[in-house]
Amino acid sequence: xxxxxxxxxxxxxxxxxxxxxxxxxxxxxxxxxxxxxxxxxxxxxxxxxxxxxxxxxxxxxxxxxxxxxxxxxxxxxxxxxxxxxxxxxxxxxxxxxxxxxxxxxxxxxxxxxxxxxxxxxxxxxxxxxxxxxxxxxxxxxxxxxxxxxxxxxxxxxxxxxxxxxxxxxxxxxxxxxxxxxxxxxxxxxxxxxxxxxxxxxxxxxxxxxxxxxxxxxxxxxxxxxxxxxxxxxxxxxxxxxxxxxxxxxxxxxxxxxxxxxxxxxxxxxxxxxxxxxxxxxxxxxxxxxxxxxxxxxxxxxxxxxxxxxxxxxxxxxxxxxxxxxxxxxxxxxxxxxxxxxxxxxxxxxxxxxxxxxxxxxxxxxxxxxxxxxxxxxxxxxxxxxxxxxxxxxxxxxxxxxxxxxxxxxxxxxxxxxxxxxxxxxxxxxxxxxxxxxxxxxxxxxxxxxxxxxxxxxxxx
Amino acid sequence: xxxxxxxxxxxxxxxxxxxxxxxxxxxxxxxxxxxxxxxxxxxxxxxxxxxxxxxxxxxxxxxxxxxxxxxxxxxxxxxxxxxxxxxxxxxxxxxxx
Numbered sequence: 001x002x003x004x005x006x007x008x009x010x011x012x013x014x015x016x017x018x019x020x021x022x023x024x025x026x027x028x029x030x031x032x033x034x035x036x037x038x039x040x041x042x043x044x045x046x047x048x049x050x051x052x053x054x055x056x057x058x059x060x061x062x063x064x065x066x067x068x069x070x071x072x073x074x075x076x077x078x079x080x081x082x083x084x085x086x087x088x089x090x091x092x093x094x095x096x097x098x099x100x101x102x103x104x105x106x107x108x109x110x111x112x113x114x115x116x117x118x119x120x121x122x123x124x125x126x127x128x129x130x131x132x133x134x135x136x137x138x139x140x141x142x143x144x145x146x147x148x149x150x151x152x153x154x155x156x157x158x159x160x161x162x163x164x165x166x167x168x169x170x171x172x173x174x175x176x177x178x179x180x181x182x183x184x185x186x187x188x189x190x191x192x193x194x195x196x197x198x199x200x201x202x203x204x205x206x207x208x209x210x211x212x213x214x215x216x217x218x219x220x221x222x223x224x225x226x227x228x229x230x231x232x233x234x235x236x237x238x239x240x241x242x243x244x245x246x247x248x249x250x251x252x253x254x255x256x257x258x259x260x261x262x263x264x265x266x267x268x269x270x271x272x273x274x275x276x277x278x279x280x281x282x283x284x285x286x287x288x289x290x291x292x293x294x295x296x297x298x299x300x301x302x303x304x305x306x307x308x309x310x311x312x313x314x315x316x317x318x319x320x321x322x323x324x325x326x327x328x329x330x331x332x333x334x335x336x337x338x339x340x341x342x343x344x345x346x347x348x349x350x351x352x353x354x355x356x357x358x359x360x361x362x363x364x365x366x367x368x369x370x371x372x373x374x375x376x377x378x379x380x381x382x383x384x385x386x387x388x389x390x391x392x393x394x395x396x397x398x399x400x401x402x403x404x405x406x407x408x409x410x411x412x413x414x415x416x417x418x419x420x421x422x423x424x425x426x427x428x429x430x431x432x433x434x435x436x437x438x439x440x441x442x443x444x445x446x447x448x449x450x451x452x453x454x455x456x457x458x459x460x
Numbered sequence: 461x462x463x464x465x466x467x468x469x470x471x472x473x474x475x476x477x478x479x480x481x482x483x484x485x486x487x488x489x490x491x492x493x494x495x496x497x498x499x500x501x502x503x504x505x506x507x508x509x510x511x512x513x514x515x516x517x518x519x520x521x522x523x524x525x526x527x528x529x530x531x532x533x534x535x536x537x538x539x540x541x542x543x544x545x546x547x548x549x550x551x552x553x554x555x556x557x
Binding site for chain 1: 462463466469470473474475476477478480481482483484485486487488489490491492493494495496497498499500501502503504505506507508509510511512513514515516518519520522523524525526527528529530531532533534535536537538539540541542543544545546547548549
């Protein structure tokens with residue numbers, strides 16, 4: 001190792017420390033922003049010192065970095081907060097693709113790989129490829145260009161199993177004699193990309209929080225594998241940190257749905273209408289007008305808003321906050337109760353409400369709101385369905401039985417804002433809508449809330 | 461021997477990662493994800509290292525593409541995370557945009 005290389009590697013240690021402390025700081029709202037900046041600084045340091053290595057061709061580096069930075073900055077600042085899940089999926093996919101390309105470029109330049117290096121190169125290509133194509137499918141599902149419901153086709157598990165088998169055999173062949181098996185390498189590339197598609201396409205929209213966390217983890221592991229290929233510690237450390245954090249998030253999301261990871265990945269949940277059929281809970285629904293809802297809210301001492309994906313679709317976060325402010329001015333205690341899997345990615349609702357300037361100490365987690373639910377006067381459910389379905393507690397035959405929910409049905413009054421009576425993602429009718437203490441307030445969430453705001457303004 | 465050494469680093473970091481991030485409030489799940497996503501763009505370091513002066517045309521194409529995509533991941537990821545975190549405010553400071 002030359003002294004330049006040793007210097008570079010020492011700088012990588014400092015970068016690694018900055019990543020670790022940065023991630024640590026990201027776990028508390030008060031320090032999160034500084035944590036992110038620290039981690040960005042660590043990245044900058046790693047990039048700058050890498051440029052001191054000998055024999056680099058700077059003109060291509062500058063070209064790539066400039067193009068990438070411009071695209072990255074423009075998209076990061078233009079994207080609407082409601083589209084954040086797509087954005088994360090897209091960036092994630094690019095990271096995976098880059099790891100695939102790094103392994104390819106390395107192999108192309110030094111095809112004479114040892115068994116170990118060839119194996120990790122194949123892994124890097126495989127994980128990177130799956131991350132890329134899987135993220136692109138997730139991206140398409142999230143922005144609506146691919147149907148977001150689970151797509152199930154015949155022999156799906158067989159095809160996936162066959163793909164995996166091919167990957168294992170191909171990796172073996174490639175590892176034994178990398179230099180002579182370029183075609184095997186290409187097979188791995190193609191199968192990895194195909195596998196990403198076939199493994200994500202059967203997963204439905206509401207399971208996206210799990211998929212995105214998992215793909216996030218993969219992108220880290222892909223970087224990690226690329227690190228093994230080029231024997232670079234900083235790639236391994238940073239990649240492993242991301243891999244671990246993604247796995248933890250995935251676990252949290254699965255737990256919030258009371259399902260195993262295997263069940264999310266392979267069951268195609270919500271793809272068919274098998275669930276509960278048509279004979280779900282029936283009864284009389286009690287529709288309410290804006291004026292009725294206004295009188296209920298006006299008299300309430302405590303109101304909990306329970307947002308779901310419908311809030312994001314209707315872009316209703318700002319008007320929700322406006323209504324919340326009016327209620328507070330009216331002397332009502334206002335809080336926002338958020339289910340961990342509400343929306344399309346972990347923490348989706350929190351970001352939207354933060355965008356609307358809701359202070360984070362008013363955002364209440366499921367486990368904190370449920371114990372005091374009996375004392376809450378009004379729950380306003382905005383575009384959420386399965387996460388407030390009492391069947392998860394009461395009906396042992398329900399497909400979502402056992403999933404932790406926000407127990408709105410125990411509040412004194414529940415107001416459900418909903419477009420129509422269509423069942424939610426899981427295809428399950430919701431007994432909450434028929435409950436004695438529930439009023440249905442039909443219409444587009446944003447327009448409905450605006451009508452309430454208008455009522456409050458004219459009433460005061 | 462180097463393979464063993466690198467695997468050690470990998471194994472220890474995975475455990476460190478689990479310890480580090482096991483308790484994140486759900487408020488911060490999205491920023492944590494997009495922030496760690498930006499870190500996974502570290503593969504940019506690998507991409508830079510593949511762009512050497514003695515090279516063939518195809519290697520340049522692969523390397524430059526890798527640099528472009530990794531940079532989008534890094535720059536976009538950090539920028540969007542920062543934009544999100546700017547919005548998280550406590551009540552006493554909140555209100556003013």
